[in-house]
Amino acid sequence: MTQDSKSGTSRRAFLRGTLAAGTAVAGAGMARAAGPDPLITEVQPWAQGLGDGVDATPYGLPIEFESDVIRRNVPWLTADPISSINFTPIHALDGTITPQGCAFERHHSGAIELAKPDYRLMVNGLVEKPLVFTYADLERFPRENHVYFCECAANTGMEWAGAQLNGAQFTHGMIHNMEYTGVSLRTLLEEAGADLSGDKWVYVEGADASSNGRSIPMEKALDDVLVAFKANGEALRKEHGYPVRLVVPGWEGNMWVKWLRRIEVMDGPVESREETSKYTDVMEDGSARKWTWVMDAKSVVTSPSPQSPITHGAGPLVITGLAWSGHGRITRVDVSKDGGMTWETARLAREGENKALTRFYLDTEWDGSEMLLQSRAMDETGYVQPTKAQLREVRGLNSVYHNNCIQTWHVKENGEAENVEVS
Amino acid sequence: MTQDSKSGTSRRAFLRGTLAAGTAVAGAGMARAAGPDPLITEVQPWAQGLGDGVDATPYGLPIEFESDVIRRNVPWLTADPISSINFTPIHALDGTITPQGCAFERHHSGAIELAKPDYRLMVNGLVEKPLVFTYADLERFPRENHVYFCECAANTGMEWAGAQLNGAQFTHGMIHNMEYTGVSLRTLLEEAGADLSGDKWVYVEGADASSNGRSIPMEKALDDVLVAFKANGEALRKEHGYPVRLVVPGWEGNMWVKWLRRIEVMDGPVESREETSKYTDVMEDGSARKWTWVMDAKSVVTSPSPQSPITHGAGPLVITGLAWSGHGRITRVDVSKDGGMTWETARLAREGENKALTRFYLDTEWDGSEMLLQSRAMDETGYVQPTKAQLREVRGLNSVYHNNCIQTWHVKENGEAENVEVS
Numbered sequence: 001m002t003q004d005s006k007s008g009t010s011r012r013a014f015l016r017g018t019l020a021a022g023t024a025v026a027g028a029g030m031a032r033a034a035g036p037d038p039l040i041t042e043v044q045p046w047a048q049g050l051g052d053g054v055d056a057t058p059y060g061l062p063i064e065f066e067s068d069v070i071r072r073n074v075p076w077l078t079a080d081p082i083s084s085i086n087f088t089p090i091h092a093l094d095g096t097i098t099p100q101g102c103a104f105e106r107h108h109s110g111a112i113e114l115a116k117p118d119y120r121l122m123v124n125g126l127v128e129k130p131l132v133f134t135y136a137d138l139e140r141f142p143r144e145n146h147v148y149f150c151e152c153a154a155n156t157g158m159e160w161a162g163a164q165l166n167g168a169q170f171t172h173g174m175i176h177n178m179e180y181t182g183v184s185l186r187t188l189l190e191e192a193g194a195d196l197s198g199d200k201w202v203y204v205e206g207a208d209a210s211s212n213g214r215s216i217p218m219e220k221a222l223d224d225v226l227v228a229f230k231a232n233g234e235a236l237r238k239e240h241g242y243p244v245r246l247v248v249p250g251w252e253g254n255m256w257v258k259w260l261r262r263i264e265v266m267d268g269p270v271e272s273r274e275e276t277s278k279y280t281d282v283m284e285d286g287s288a289r290k291w292t293w294v295m296d297a298k299s300v301v302t303s304p305s306p307q308s309p310i311t312h313g314a315g316p317l318v319i320t321g322l323a324w325s326g327h328g329r330i331t332r333v334d335v336s337k338d339g340g341m342t343w344e345t346a347r348l349a350r351e352g353e354n355k356a357l358t359r360f361y362l363d364t365e366w367d368g369s370e371m372l373l374q375s376r377a378m379d380e381t382g383y384v385q386p387t388k389a390q391l392r393e394v395r396g397l398n399s400v401y402h403n404n405c406i407q408t409w410h411v412k413e414n415g416e417a418e419n420v421e422v423s
Numbered sequence: 424m425t426q427d428s429k430s431g432t433s434r435r436a437f438l439r440g441t442l443a444a445g446t447a448v449a450g451a452g453m454a455r456a457a458g459p460d461p462l463i464t465e466v467q468p469w470a471q472g473l474g475d476g477v478d479a480t481p482y483g484l485p486i487e488f489e490s491d492v493i494r495r496n497v498p499w500l501t502a503d504p505i506s507s508i509n510f511t512p513i514h515a516l517d518g519t520i521t522p523q524g525c526a527f528e529r530h531h532s533g534a535i536e537l538a539k540p541d542y543r544l545m546v547n548g549l550v551e552k553p554l555v556f557t558y559a560d561l562e563r564f565p566r567e568n569h570v571y572f573c574e575c576a577a578n579t580g581m582e583w584a585g586a587q588l589n590g591a592q593f594t595h596g597m598i599h600n601m602e603y604t605g606v607s608l609r610t611l612l613e614e615a616g617a618d619l620s621g622d623k624w625v626y627v628e629g630a631d632a633s634s635n636g637r638s639i640p641m642e643k644a645l646d647d648v649l650v651a652f653k654a655n656g657e658a659l660r661k662e663h664g665y666p667v668r669l670v671v672p673g674w675e676g677n678m679w680v681k682w683l684r685r686i687e688v689m690d691g692p693v694e695s696r697e698e699t700s701k702y703t704d705v706m707e708d709g710s711a712r713k714w715t716w717v718m719d720a721k722s723v724v725t726s727p728s729p730q731s732p733i734t735h736g737a738g739p740l741v742i743t744g745l746a747w748s749g750h751g752r753i754t755r756v757d758v759s760k761d762g763g764m765t766w767e768t769a770r771l772a773r774e775g776e777n778k779a780l781t782r783f784y785l786d787t788e789w790d791g792s793e794m795l796l797q798s799r800a801m802d803e804t805g806y807v808q809p810t811k812a813q814l815r816e817v818r819g820l821n822s823v824y825h826n827n828c829i830q831t832w833h834v835k836e837n838g839e840a841e842n843v844e845v846s
Binding site: 039048049050053055057061065066070071080082084085092094099106118119132139140141144207208211238312316317320347 | 494505517559567658740743
């Protein structure tokens with residue numbers, strides 16, 4: 001046994017100036033009178049009586065004090081909430097798992113209700129035997145579990161021309177990260193005797209009125225795509241495609257077809273609405289770049305940020321955020337306090353996982369002066385997250401999708417933060 | 424690109440007898456008429472109109488069809504639900520993460536409501552400087568993220584004398600597995616200048632009326648104990664100790680003190696109610712074994728099981744379950760179909776994680792005859808989960824806690840399963 005700190009750094013300096021010894025401390029900007037703290041010296045109401053019994057909430061919800069940690073819509077973004085998006089409250093979360101209840105959702109014709117007994121999944125096209133599976137059939141194939149992030153290609157899409165939305169939830173919240181359980185798409189294609197040649201494509205289609213459909217090249221279909229029915233251990237939520245959705249690791253969320261009803265093996269791509277007029281990248285000259293499926297390495301500081309200001313004065317400050325890459329593992333995240341002039345390497349909470357969110361921390365001392373906070377992700381391929389200027393140099397200003405640029409928060413002396421642009 | 428199955432085994436045999444090609448299949452015991460399946464050939468109601476918009480549920484809940492996947496109480500277990508327990512629906516979950524909403528809870532005086540501004544954590548006793556932290560203070564220390572299981576020492580405690588409760592939820596559901604975020608206890612002890620000598624103890628105490636308190640030897644306190652404020656990314660739920668609980672990896676759940684209010688560094692253990700009259704193991708001769716903190720390696724088949732019967736006939740069957748060990752990683756799980764006479768090694772969904780749930784699968788062919796299903800876990804220390812007979816040989820029949828014996832489900836020809844004893 002050793003008395004040395006695991007981190008190798010003494011944090012005893014924390015005490016000086018921020019914590020008072022032997023009495024209640026003045027934390028979190030609360031002014032408190034000197035003398036005994038009644039929250040310690042008096043028996044409080046919650047210690048004088050009984051709380052809720054175990055049958056109070058058979059399926060629990062967050063405590064009322066956390067009622068602001070919810071998905072939020074931006075009403076002006078779309079004409080109607082039926083074909084719209086809401087955002088994960090990433091500014092208020094920590095760790096890497098996203099609870100299903102606050103994981104962003106995106107629909108093209110609303111979240112439908114499809115009961116398991118009514119569910120059918122067809123595999124057709126270039127197959128020896130067209131097949132139809134019930135939900136119960138799917139449960140009889142070997143299952144896999146993997147944690148993956150799902151990011152909408154439009155995440156950060158409002159920010160191309162300049163700083164727009166004041167909060168990490170709104171600029172970067174079209175992302176979630178869950179443990180999926182399902183059957184590999186490869187297994188179902190093999191079951192149907194599909195033509196698995198490298199020049200073939202798979203068209204996947206949802207059961208909702210929008211019939212959201214996307215073409216996937218056979219190589220990806222055989223690699224790591226899952227036909228999933230659980231997320232974070234339990235059934236998918238209605239808004240995430242109950243009872244069955246596709247999971248296309250590292251690739252744009254629109255391809256993760258919900259309420260999956262059909263898988264057609266084809267000679268080529270369909271070039272559907274969702275892969276032509278939408279989800280393609282319009283360049284400076286008006287031409288469009290398509291088949292930009294992979295979500296490149298990206299990161300964002302989630303706290304401090306506009307919705308998560310610093311509520312204490314100078315002294316110890318934890319800067320934290322998320323990083324991810326559709327190409328594999330995050331290997332390093334750097335943080336800048338001066339808008340990218342100097343960088344410090346952040347601590348990864350755990351080793352980066354393949355195509356999953358990675359939490360980073362920078363444990364620092366804040367001197368109370370303003371900061372231009374940025375983070376910059378690197379992945380195992382050596383890719384480095386670009387600045388806005390670098391991205392614009394290649395793509396111009398006409399794009400909506402695949403904006404993975406470095407984000408800047410202007411943190412003021414009073415601890416408040418604002419979305420600004422440092423190109 | 425290869426056309427070989429990743430698993431190395433062709434699953435094409437699946438087709439024969441269970442799936443009909445080119446038309447809807449008779450799955451999950453549903454009898455259906457021959458001919459076109461209207462669920463495919465007719466446009467269904469959910470494809471004729473719009474579903475819910477994205478503002479329907481700012482914090483979502485499971486779909487109504489999953490309303491049976493909830494925590495359940497066993498009313499006769501305790502006199503009152505205030506000092507009681509409910510059980511995780513492990514029979515219906517997959518993967519390893521437990522959603523907070525259905526993670527078991529155990530209270531001694533009910534689940535209290537304690538708002539963050541009212542929260543205080545005192546560190547006192549053998550320390551240079553007694554300290555009091557607010558919630559906001561805790562957020563300024565370096566944070567860690569880890570996935571750990573939490574198991575009540577009484578899990579499976581009803582089963583000592585024979586098969587009692589008919590369902591994995593009730594026999595083994597006092598367990599959950601979440602990604603915790605918090606500050607290491609070591610950090611706070613160092614901050615207070617605590618005496619960290621190996622012969623010292625730490626007494627941890629909750630803020631509820633029961634003042635649930637436990638003594639922890641210093642070596643464990645300095646090893647991996649967390650003062651946690653988030654689980655699965657979001658705030659702890661009320662029933663899991665909001666805003667702050669202790670996480671004592673691999674050790675019995677009762678030590679994971681909720682609504683943590685005090686950490687006292689002491690010369691010896693307190694020998695509180697919860698570590699003398701409760702949570703000690705009464706042996707055959709009436710003497711009690713105490714300080715049995717670690718939860719030994721254990722496993723259970725979650726499906727098929729009494730609450731998760733086989734709903735299809737003979738043919739491909741996925742047998743799945745959970746394994747865990749308080750000593751570290753699960754390295755292997757074996758499954759027996761004949762009550763322990765012969766064993767097959769199951770597939771681990773992912774490599775075993777330190778003190779976390781591990782999901783196992785046995786992808787098999789069921790011949791339709793009855794089975795006596797068992798699972799047997801092994802951990803990285805070489806420990807092998809014992810049979811009931813082996814456990815009773817050492818401990819007798821007077822125990823309540825720490826029953827980690829091999830469980831048997833009798834699966835009948837009709838697919839139903841029952842809790843039975845094969846010692």
